[in-house]
Amino acid sequence: ETGVTQSPTHLIKTRGQQVTLRCSSQSGHNTVSWYQQALGQGPQFIFQYYREEENGRGNFPPRFSGLQFPNYSSELNVNALELDDSALYLCASSPDRWLLYGYTFGSGTRLTVV
Amino acid sequence: AQKVTQAQTEISVVEKEDVTLDCVYETRDTTYYLFWYKQPPSGELVFLIRRNSFDEQNEISGRYSWNFQKSTSSFNFTITASQVVDSAVYFCALSEARTNAGKSTFGDGTTLTVKP
Numbered sequence: 001e002t003g004v005t006q007s008p009t010h011l012i013k014t015r016g017q018q019v020t021l022r023c024s025s026q027s028g029h030n031t032v033s034w035y036q037q038a039l040g041q042g043p044q045f046i047f048q049y050y051r052e053e054e055n056g057r058g059n060f061p062p063r064f065s066g067l068q069f070p071n072y073s074s075e076l077n078v079n080a081l082e083l084d085d086s087a088l089y090l091c092a093s094s095p096d097r098w099l100l101y102g103y104t105f106g107s108g109t110r111l112t113v114v
Numbered sequence: 115a116q117k118v119t120q121a122q123t124e125i126s127v128v129e130k131e132d133v134t135l136d137c138v139y140e141t142r143d144t145t146y147y148l149f150w151y152k153q154p155p156s157g158e159l160v161f162l163i164r165r166n167s168f169d170e171q172n173e174i175s176g177r178y179s180w181n182f183q184k185s186t187s188s189f190n191f192t193i194t195a196s197q198v199v200d201s202a203v204y205f206c207a208l209s210e211a212r213t214n215a216g217k218s219t220f221g222d223g224t225t226l227t228v229k230p
Contacts, residue, residue, distance in 0.1 A: 031216055033216055033217070033218075035220075040222070041222050041223075042118075042205050042207075042220030042221050042222045042223050043159070043205075043218075043220050044220075045217050045218065045219065048214065048216045048217060050216070055214065055216065056213075056214035056216060056217050058217065088157070090159070092159075094216070097215055097216055098147070098211075098215045098216075099147060099149070099164060099209060099215060099216060099218070100164065101161065101164070102149050102151070102161030102162075102163075102164050103151075103159070103161060103218070104161070105151075105158055105159040105160075106158065107156070107157050107158045108157055108158075
């Protein structure tokens with residue numbers, strides 16, 4: 001399997017709800033990171049997983065959590081959704097921790113919180 | 115703290131013109147990595163290049179070239195003889211080896227429009 005696949009592509013949720021976004025990376029890509037991209041801005045780092053353990057976190061509250069599985073899939077969970085959580089969520093993977101070949105990004109999940 | 119600034123929000127050129135996208139970065143780390151990504155209208159960011167802080171050689175790949183200057187903390191990207199297909203948002207990014215090489219800090223991007 002090549003590339004990074006994210007699902008769903010679009011999602012509408014109500015404030016206060018919980019959401020799970022999914023990502024499937026290439027085989028061998030042990031590093032996966034999640035980014036939040038607001039309209040007109042660059043991606044903001046949420047957290048990174050390496051071999052199923054969290055390996056770094058950005059300035060996001062604990063209601064943003066994640067999981068990485070042995071089959072190179074991963075999840076981003078967001079609890080108690082707020083209107084400001086509306087954004088494009090990007091999954092990015094790499095075969096190494098030093099990003100020798102940069103990240104391979106998915107097309108993202110567009111989350112709208114109403 | 116690491117920071118990336120792309121001062122040019124939007125650039126518009128006519129096909130076949132050369133265009134340079136500027137990127138200025140801030141870091142306290144001595145070992146760091148710089149990247150450029152392209153985000154076409156389809157939305158998926160595409161990796162273009164990675165540079166480490168110990169390698170100041172400029173690089174050329176076809177119509178693309180990159181100028182890395184540590185003295186001015188800049189990593190600029192030039193497209194020669196631009197084409198309509200070059201229209202996209204271009205992001206510069208920085209990762210620090212000491213804190214977390216996988217944590218990339220992105221600039222806010224430069225939207226390049228190439229008109230026929």
